Amino acid sequence: MFKILIADDEPIAREAVATIIKKHFLEKIEIAQAQSGREAVEKAGTLQPDIVCMDIRMPGLNGIETIRELKRRYPEMIFIVITAFDDFDTVVEALKLGVQDYFLKPIKIDDLVRSLQKAIGQIMQRQDEREEALNLKDTVSKLMPELEKELIYTLFIGNIARIYDYGYLGLLGIKTECGGCFGLRIDAADEAEAQRAAQRIKQYIKNRYRGLSSSLQDGKMIVFLFEEITVKDREFWLHECAKNLAQATHCEHVFLSVAPYSTSLHELRESYLTVAAVLENSNGNEGTVFCKTWDSFSVEKRTEYPFKLEEMVFQEIRRGCVTAAHEKTVQLFEVFAQISQGSQKKLVGEIQKFVAALIRFRMSVESEEGTEDSFDLFTDPVELMNRCLQEVETLCHTAVQPDKETANESIRKAIGYIRENYRNNISLCDVADHVGLSSFYFTKIFKNELGMTFVRYLTSLRIENAKKIMEKDPAVQIKELCYEVGYNDPKYFCRAFQSIEKQSPTAFRRALKAKGRQEEKECK
Template sequence: MYRILIADDEAIERQGLELMISRAMPGTFEFSHAENGRIAIEKAEQEKPDIIFMDIKMPGIQGIDAIKEITQKHSHSKIVLVTAYDYFGYAKEALKLGVQDYLLKPKKKEQVLDVVKKLIEKIESEKIQRSEELKQRETISQLLPLLESEICLMIMMNFILDTDFDQINELLKLKIHKGYSTVISLPTDDDDQYEPEKQYMYSTIKNFIKMSGKDCLVSPLIGNRITLFTNFPEDHRVTYSVREEATLFAEKVHHFICKEYNIKASIGIGTMREGVEGLRSSYYEASMVLSNPSNGQPIRYYSKQKTGQEKELTLRIEEQLFTELTNLKIDCAIQIFHQAFDMLVETTNGDVNRCRGEVTELFITLNKYLFRQGVSIDGIGNFSEAIELEQLRHAAEVSLHLIVEVISKDKLSKTESLIEQAKKYIQENYSKEISMELVAEMINLSPYYFSKIFKKIEGTTFIDYLTFVRIEKSKELLLDHNLSLKEICFQVGYNDPNYFSRVFKKVTELSPSEYRNQLVKY
């Protein structure tokens, strides 16, 4: 039911208006009355009416003044100005206050009912709009953690395409200027005694970080590590050293983990860097300092003097090569390798044996990286027959091409397999309520990435494919004349027969009835 407040100093006017509306639309409204502006304000606050009929001339607080106060607190109420004076000045001021309509006394029944019906339509429209807005906000709030995880992985693994990154940035309202990375390493347990609790541990640690007010992105738990990217906006001023600020926060996180789970984490901190590339470099630094066995401190801040520039360079080359290879960018990978090989030749004074050993070690590391991703390149990277530097260079190039070929086939196979799983699920569950988010979750892909690869492989969007499956099934069901169109509508996953008919006609250019009649002719 809708609530109507009638404010008028004449009781007969209030009663007449209520009677006029209630007789025309019985059981639709709850009515309340106010004989002056003060009572109208009080009742508006108590009852929060959907519609208010406000007389301009009343004793005490006038109608316009009452409207001003009511609209400040209850902007959702639809107000109709009622007056015996046809003054443009009143109407102009009322419109500024958001008054919906204007009725002159004596009120005609047709005008009153027309205004009420229009206001009900507006109220219902606003409810639908509000519901849609809430659904969108809910969907976005559910996607934000996935987007946060995805952008962290993009930075860490260098899987960044400009368009993707900009779109995710826009949703996250993130503008990366400069920042640093922190990597939290939880202790491993050979018996996996706390393995069942790892996800819960991750959630509580992430919540602690978020609740602390730290403006940072938090990666998913990868193995036993959580990565943070702290971003400083362009206009941000650091009140004390970044190192001190980062270390203090790391100590808080370390203390929380120790207190909550009685385990001692190790935390690595990278240096302040600029832009996305800088954050990735900072992540490498934080990871590197954690991997340094000579540093037994639980909280470690990266220092080139402690880890060595050569080790940093080697790690960068490995990471860059891995990134370009997994992105199937063979030209970039070969360019990186040539630069590294030239430096290697220079630092070893052209010692073939040492160069062969370093190159072999590089490919062993690449094999390990790829193996963690489920890709095996066993047999690639054997350089025992290369006895000259140029032979070694050429053999490495060939190996890089072979690696890209293996990765490409593996990616295609895995992607096609996942899409086939998704299609099979749709074909088996088209009668249920299916969303892209649900199907993406089922095959362990982010909705954003799933949408992109589905369209790339199938040549159509997820929604269009689901519609195609449902319409094709409805065509089969239309052969059975014992089934009504309404029954067919529900059986193929639609809840609204009218909507089903519109979709069917859009796809086939015939309504379901026309299609069935056409089948009878043939």
Template sequence: MFRVMIADDERIAIDSLKYIIDKNFNNVEIIATARSGREAIEKVEYSVPDIVFMDIKMPGINGIETIREIKKLHRHVVFIILSAFDQFEFAKEAVNLGVIEYLLKPANRKKVVEALNKAIDIVKAEKENRKNMLELKEKIERIQPVLENGFIYSLVMFDNNKKELLNYRELLSIEENNGYVMTIEFSYEEDKEGLVDRIGNNLKSRKVYSLFRDTVSNIGKCIVGPLMLNRVVVFVPVAYMTEDSAFVQRAAIAFAETLSKHLSGKLECGLKIGIGNQKSFETMSASYEEALKALRSLNGTGIKHFMDITLVNTQGYPEHKEKLLMQSVALGDKGESIEAFNCIFDWLSGVYNGQHLRIKNKLLELLFLVQRMAGKYDSETDGNETDFLEEMLSIEDMTELRLWGKRIVEDVAGKINVYRSYKTGELITRAKEYIEANYAKSITLEDISNEINVSPQYLSKLFKEETGENFIDYLTGIRIRIAKDLLENKNSSIKEICYNTGYSDPNYFSRIFKKIVGVTPTEYKGTFTA
């Protein structure tokens, strides 16, 4: 039903409109009438009509001023003026206020019906538009966290992720070219051995994550990643890159301090916040690595920027091996992945000799990230974190723990290798199809790479690995094969064949043909015309 209000100081005018509407519309309800401008304004407040018939000359506030007041709070209301005064200034003001019709009294039935039908169509369109906008907003609200999580995973997985990050930047409408990363850890009380209850604290972290996410988002523009065990990665976009590193550092620390202050007393834990340097969007993974190093350098709760780390003790944790492990797993290289994992495990075993729980504590974050990488290729792998924790903590023997970790690394690298092999074959197939369809044009490696959405360098490497020859040789082979077929046709001239196989110079075509076939095009054609 469409809700209509009639505002007119003449009772006969109200009754006349009521009669016309009742007789001609079964989808319209007259919800209110008013005899003055003030009464109309007051009744709109609680009745909220879709359409209002408004007289201009009424006691007190006139119709034009009444419309102006109503429009301040109810912009969607559609107005039809019905007046005995045919004055240009009134009509001009009515148009400025968005009035859809200006009817002169006494208006006949036909004009009233036409005006009301027009108003109904406008209301319908606006309601449908509002409905569509709400549905779109709801969809965006549902998909936004998924996109943000994907963006953060791309940051932390150490893969060759420049292209992926730029894709997420477009999907998330991030206009800023730069930014930095904060890695935030929910810090819980340790036991007498300096260890924590990983399973219990993971569950606690899940409970406070929503509060944390909302708080961070309300403080400033940023992207909050998913909860990974008891850590969260946050990307903070920055509009301009500046050479004043101290200024950038102070601003980032101020943001972290504001976050810590807002959450103080609301969480059943402390916060450890590591901050990376400001980077360009394409190199944002480096900021994450710096934030992680800053976080690890903290002995307790607090905030530390990467620039505040004193880089000493080069014999410490083999971070280069951790990075190599992530890169190797992302490439699906089982051998390199296992070798890197063994190096890390050996280091942990040497430093924490006999302290099994400490070794597990260090391995947990590493293997959790490895397992998460498989979620990009196998949704079943991206499972329950608690099960993963329980499985690790139930292993007492260090040899068994090493084998368990190796199985995870090997399994994830194997799945990624299968996916990448399939993806590689698919890309080369698409490249070959493009060449077959466009060999007669002046195509380049860049044209094909743009078509299949990879870099020319990567495509060149893949092409050589998969076909055994480079792009130019493959394209030349296709063109010469087609040229031989055309030369066997007596109706095609050599010049026509040259142009039809992608060559613009007949002399150059002849040289290439002879180099590949051993004879000139003319000689080859002669064997079929003799």
């Protein structure tokens, strides 16, 4: 819905412009009128119009003064001047104010329609840009946790060059390499309470610091906090951070290890090794241990391959639970980082054990897609981890697949369901649930069978039915038609119609009426 304000002191002139608009833009325009500049300013405050059609000579505030005031309040408002006043200086002043068009009365209908179409196009473009910006913001917010995990992995394995190459700190809004590393062991009554404590720490860090935290594994987690602190205040800052993190858990039994303040990513990596070593040897202690030096000789304690955790990954894959399988895989990588003790070669070796397990699992479910060669392309541990995560997600979708006959039956049922319910607000997930398939697999077989996506099919079906309704009743209101075929927004319906038919619903209806008149003439 677009809003237009017509400001002119002559009622006949206002009605003439309103009539043109109603005739050519019936489905998407709300019109208001004002008989003076002052009234135009007042109505603009209430209506918030997208477009203002403005006369120049009006009582009180003239058109130029009114445009200037409205531009000050609403910079994106579009102005079209329609006036009998052809003073050159006034025209120049109007154009300086950003007026889109300056027409002299009597205005030609085609000129006004073209100007309004141009203005509406600009407004729609702005709306699309805003929507795109919101989508981008949403995408970035969803990516942030993955970026944080990757930075943590990279710090764990000591690949500092990768952090610089990919600019992880900048992407996460972290402006310094300085800060502290803290190791926590949470001794809670059960695993659920420990996880809640870990979530409280994550939320506290998000609210109070620039920082990152690993997931909780066997009651232990690592926290990195980034902040530039003067030399004399660093010890105090570390003590305060440790105290705040312990309090944020809301648990009685907490152990913390705190490394010396770090001034570079290399030192931060040493800090991680130090606090991890202290955690491994804490043996049920409570309280806080402040390490005075980096003990990177660290604990050569042997850690066995986490077969139990690996099996939990495959259990989630069998259930098709993408999120849970992803989380378990991330925990598996954190264990690999602890086992490797900073050795990239050893880390790659541990990950390759998991790769072998993934390949065996894929062979066991008889998937047609081979993956052995694809893993061989990766020698960097982080890239290999990301490839494993992609494989885990793929397996969640493809571990169990219907045969060709089942797929055909599913598509038949899906089409029947869509045709029965296209007038309702149905989604891909609704249809997939109806036929008993995952959204991922349904999307794939639907496009393979019909040669188009679900959204395109649903849109085409709705527009085809809209055309049939208009053919039966060319006088039907666009708004009514929109709701009749399953849309809740007339503006969105018009855009969908345009994308399929390459013309607006109004133009299609006009063509129908013209065809009808031609047929009547031929019959006579």
